[in-house]
Structure formats: C-alpha cells, structure tokens
Amino acid sequence: MENTHIVKKFDKNLDKLKARILEMGELVLHQVEDATAMLGAFDPVEVDRILQLDLTVNGLHKEVHDRAELLITRRQPLAVDLRQTLAPINIAGELERIGDHAKSTAKRGRILCRSSTEETVLEMIRQMSTKVQEMLFDVLIAYTNDDIELAAKVRMQDKEVDTLNKNLVKSVINILDSQASGNSESLIQLTLVSRNFERIGDHACNIARYVHQISTGEDLKASI
Amino acid sequence: MVDPIISARGVDIFYDTKQALFDVDLDILPNKVTALIGPSGCGKSTFLRAINRMNDLIPSCRVSGSLTIDGQDIYDPAVDVVALRAQVGMVFQKPNPFPKSIFENVAYGLKIHKLSPSKSELQDRVEWSLQNAGLWNEVSDRLDQPGNSLSGGQQQRLCIARAIAVQPKVILMDEPCSALDPIATAVVEDLIDSLRKEYTIVIVTHSMQQAARISQRTAFFHLGTLVEFGDTKTIFTTPKDERTQNYITGRIG
Structure with missing residues (x-):
C-alpha cells in the first residue's frame, strides 16, 4: 500500500516489529480457544501448558518493546512510521492482557470440574468465546493489512459481547433466584469467566483503535 | 487572526529561462519560527533568499508576483x-565572521546603518546583541580578538549577534546548524527559540528533526512548488499530501 523506504532496512525493521505482534496475537488467540475448551473438559496437563504460554507471550512483549526502542533510536521515525513504531508497544500490552484473561479462564476450569456445570450458561460462554476469537482474528488481519474498515467492524462488535455478558449475568441471577440449581459456585465462576471474555472483547477493540490510529493519526479514544 | 509579516502571492522565480519557483503563496506569521523543508533543488533556499533580495546578486534571476514585508512590496524599485x-x-x-575583531563584527551593521551615534551607545548595543545571542559570557573579556578565533558554534552565534544588532524584524537562516556539532546545534536551537519573542525567524533546514523541534510552522517545497504549509505538528504527524509524507518518512515517492 505504501511506498517503500529509501533505507531498505527501515522497512525490514518495521516488518519484524509487525511479525512479532502477529506471532503474539496468534499465540493468545490459541490460548483463548484452548482455555475455553478447559471449561467443559478439564485437563490439568493442558491447563499447565496454557499457563506456560504466558512466558512466551511476555517474552514477545519485551521483544516488541526493545525493537521499537531501537527503531526510534536508529531511525527517528516520523508521522505514519512513528505510529507504526509506537502502536505495537500498546498492542503488545493489550495482547498480553488478553493472555492473562485466557489464563484466568483456564484456571477456573479446574474449579468448574469439581461440580456439575449449568450447560445453558456454559453454552453462552462458548458463544462469547467464539465471538471474541472472531474479533481478535479480524483485528489481527486488520493490523496486518492496515484495514481501517475491518478495524471499525471489530469495534462495532464490542456491544454484542457486552450484551452476551449481560444476558449471562441475568441468566445466572434467574437460576440462583429460582434455586433450580445447587451449583452456585460454578455459576459464580462462570460469571467471572464471562467477565474475562467481556474484557478480551474490550482489548480487541482497543487494538482496533490503534489500527485506526496508525493509518489516520486520529486517536478515537480521545474523540469519544 | 494575526496579520502576516511577510506575504507571498503568486511568486515565480526564474534563473534565465529555468523556473525555480512556481506560483508560491505563503504567509509568514510574526514571532514564529517557520521552517522551509524539501529536497535539494526544491526552491526553498531560493524562496528564503528572495525575502531579502539576496537573489539580486544573481543577474539572471528574475522574481515576479507579490512579495511584501509589513504590506510593503520588497521588489518595489524604490x-x-x-x-531592507x-x-x-x-x-x-x-559561519562567516568578518576578518575583524569580535566587537567590530557586531558593530559593523550598526556603523553602516548609522544606528549608534555615540561610542558608549555603540558599546551598549554590541553588548546587548552578544547577550541576546547567548555569547556575551564567553567573549566579554576578549572582544578585541578576531571573530574567526572562536569555535564554529560561537562563530555562528556571533553571526546571529551581528544580525540582531541592527534590530531586524525578520531573521533568515539558511541551514545555520549544518556545520555545527550536536552541542553547538542545541545551543543555537535554544537561542532560536528565545529569539522568536522579539523576531520572526524563517529557517531552511535539511534536518527534519530540527524543523520539528524548533519551528511552529513548516512549509514543504518540492520541484519548485509549495506542496504543503501548516502547523509543524500536523506536517510531521499527519501530513495531508503524499509527497510530504514520502519526504519526511524517507520513502521513495
């Protein structure tokens, strides 16, 4: 889309920065998917593996930061280049938080396996998970292609996740009120998991805002 | 809205038959630093030199259109x-100090323009100029030494002192730091920022970072045309024209 730099290495530096973000994104996307699977079918070895991924994600976060710092020192980027250098630092932060929510979800699978879970609520969770994975996938594509329209689509989906979260909370309250279920602990855990997915949706939206900012220079957070 | 101190309208500049500037409209606002940027040969220095008619020294150079300072036509034959x-x-x-003492370098303009009638007034004026150029403390005890005995950065500040001694409205600077080391550059940049309280500064620079650091307004020239002119922040963060973006980010246009 854009013209190449006269200094070819500048393009390579920016490409590598982008590649690290995509690597991080792919990892946390899998973390979210795999953590969701642990809610209905707990596997301690798999949960440990999901938790261990955190180290790789943190390592990549640090690498993004270091690369951006070096790029600023060497190239003194301006305009779109500066945004392409600074945004990854923020995006990496958002991805790391998503990873944390995936970890938290996986850990709750351990508690959920001790009691019977409410299948209807679990199904709502799966729906939320699918939705936020879709958002995360789309926002990574939007970032790859500087596609601000796709980024806008991701931002629009945040409300859907919020609605799913609210509906889930309502359902849990109804079940608890009617005392139709004896497994209040698992219901509360599922509510907390729902909150994790709601936050993941927020982080995906934040990334979408950075994608918008890279191309346009416009900070949507400031204009809200 | 503040009135511009310098105003260009439809300025064309030719060297013989070759046109160096095309239809430039540009307003320089008072007490601002305006940076002129662009690749070599884009016309930025030609425009700068047109403002105090340095181009008069080149017989083949012809200027048309309107270029005014405080509403007065700079190219009026009168x-x-x-x-000017x-x-x-x-x-x-x-830096081009005259082969004279530090004192004489600064006093020169005052003498030729007969701006300091008495000797004590002349001395006051020289001290004031050196103070304002941030050089006084470094040279006050050796004003009789040759100007070219100073370091490069000091010589450039001496030239700035010489320029401000006659209390101009506008100071034009043509890459004033390109021969200086980073420390001397920082001192001159700091000086430029303090000078703009009293003067209007127009500076040609090849350093994008310098333009971003010291100017409030930036004009980007390309192939003899003024491509984009606006707030420095906008030019260096969200330029409108793709040619500006390519230039400031070092891309192949």
Whole structure:
C-alpha cells in the first residue's frame, strides 16, 4: 500500500516489529480457544501448558518493546512510521492482557470440574468465546493489512459481547433466584469467566483503535 | 487572526529561462519560527533568499508576483536594498565572521546603518546583541580578538549577534546548524527559540528533526512548488499530501 523506504532496512525493521505482534496475537488467540475448551473438559496437563504460554507471550512483549526502542533510536521515525513504531508497544500490552484473561479462564476450569456445570450458561460462554476469537482474528488481519474498515467492524462488535455478558449475568441471577440449581459456585465462576471474555472483547477493540490510529493519526479514544 | 509579516502571492522565480519557483503563496506569521523543508533543488533556499533580495546578486534571476514585508512590496524599485537587509537579517550555513575583531563584527551593521551615534551607545548595543545571542559570557573579556578565533558554534552565534544588532524584524537562516556539532546545534536551537519573542525567524533546514523541534510552522517545497504549509505538528504527524509524507518518512515517492 505504501511506498517503500529509501533505507531498505527501515522497512525490514518495521516488518519484524509487525511479525512479532502477529506471532503474539496468534499465540493468545490459541490460548483463548484452548482455555475455553478447559471449561467443559478439564485437563490439568493442558491447563499447565496454557499457563506456560504466558512466558512466551511476555517474552514477545519485551521483544516488541526493545525493537521499537531501537527503531526510534536508529531511525527517528516520523508521522505514519512513528505510529507504526509506537502502536505495537500498546498492542503488545493489550495482547498480553488478553493472555492473562485466557489464563484466568483456564484456571477456573479446574474449579468448574469439581461440580456439575449449568450447560445453558456454559453454552453462552462458548458463544462469547467464539465471538471474541472472531474479533481478535479480524483485528489481527486488520493490523496486518492496515484495514481501517475491518478495524471499525471489530469495534462495532464490542456491544454484542457486552450484551452476551449481560444476558449471562441475568441468566445466572434467574437460576440462583429460582434455586433450580445447587451449583452456585460454578455459576459464580462462570460469571467471572464471562467477565474475562467481556474484557478480551474490550482489548480487541482497543487494538482496533490503534489500527485506526496508525493509518489516520486520529486517536478515537480521545474523540469519544 | 494575526496579520502576516511577510506575504507571498503568486511568486515565480526564474534563473534565465529555468523556473525555480512556481506560483508560491505563503504567509509568514510574526514571532514564529517557520521552517522551509524539501529536497535539494526544491526552491526553498531560493524562496528564503528572495525575502531579502539576496537573489539580486544573481543577474539572471528574475522574481515576479507579490512579495511584501509589513504590506510593503520588497521588489518595489524604490526600495533601498541596504535598508531592507537591515529589516531582514540573514545567517548562513557556514559561519562567516568578518576578518575583524569580535566587537567590530557586531558593530559593523550598526556603523553602516548609522544606528549608534555615540561610542558608549555603540558599546551598549554590541553588548546587548552578544547577550541576546547567548555569547556575551564567553567573549566579554576578549572582544578585541578576531571573530574567526572562536569555535564554529560561537562563530555562528556571533553571526546571529551581528544580525540582531541592527534590530531586524525578520531573521533568515539558511541551514545555520549544518556545520555545527550536536552541542553547538542545541545551543543555537535554544537561542532560536528565545529569539522568536522579539523576531520572526524563517529557517531552511535539511534536518527534519530540527524543523520539528524548533519551528511552529513548516512549509514543504518540492520541484519548485509549495506542496504543503501548516502547523509543524500536523506536517510531521499527519501530513495531508503524499509527497510530504514520502519526504519526511524517507520513502521513495
């Protein structure tokens, strides 16, 4: 889309920065998917593996930061280049938080396996998970292609996740009120998991805002 | 809205038959630093030199259109060029002190423009100029030494002192830091920022970072045309024209 730099290495530096973000994104996307699977079918070895991924994600976060710092020192980027250098630092932060929510979800699978879970609520969770994975996938594509329209689509989906979260909370309250279920602990855990997915949706939206900012220079957070 | 101090309308500049500037409209606002940027040969220095008629020295150079300072036509045949240059001072890329003492370098303009009638007044004026150029503390005990005995950065500040001694309205600077080390550059940049309280500064620079650091307004020239002109922040963060973006980010257009 854009013209190449006269200094070819500048393009390579920016490409590598982008590649690290995509690597991080792919990892946390899998973390979210795999953590969701642990809610209905707990596997301690798999949960440990999901938790261990955190180290790789943190390592990549640090690498993004270091690369951006070096790029600023060497190239003194301006305009779109500066945004392409600074945004990854923020995006990496958002991805790391998503990873944390995936970890938290996986850990709750351990508690959920001790009691019977409410299948209807679990199904709502799966729906939320699918939705936020879709958002995360789309926002990574939007970032790859500087596609601000796709980024806008991701931002629009945040409300859907919020609605799913609210509906889930309502359902849990109804079940608890009617005392139709004896497994209040698992219901509360599922509510907390729902909150994790709601936050993941927020982080995906934040990334979408950075994608918008890279191309346009416009900070949507400031204009809200 | 503040009135511009310098106003260009439809300015074309030719060297013989070759046109160097095409239809430039540009307003320079008072007490601002305006940076002119662009690749070599884009016309930015030609425009700068047109403001105090330095181009008069080149016989083949022809200027058309309107270029005014405080509403007065700079190219009106009745304009006294020496008086114009007292209003519009200039600092060059390479420090060019006269082969005279530090004192005489600063006093020179005051003498030729007969701006300091008495000796004590002349001394006061020289001290004031050196103070304002941030050089006084370094040279006050050796004013009789040759100007070219100073370091490069000091020589450039001496040239700035010489320029401000006659209290011009505008100071033109043509890459004033390109021959200086980073420390001397920082000192001159700090000086430029303090000078803009009293003067209007127009600076040509090849350093994008310098333009971003010291100017409030930036004009980007390309192939003899003014492509984009606006707030420095906008030019260096969200330029409108793709040619500006390519230039400031070092891309192949």
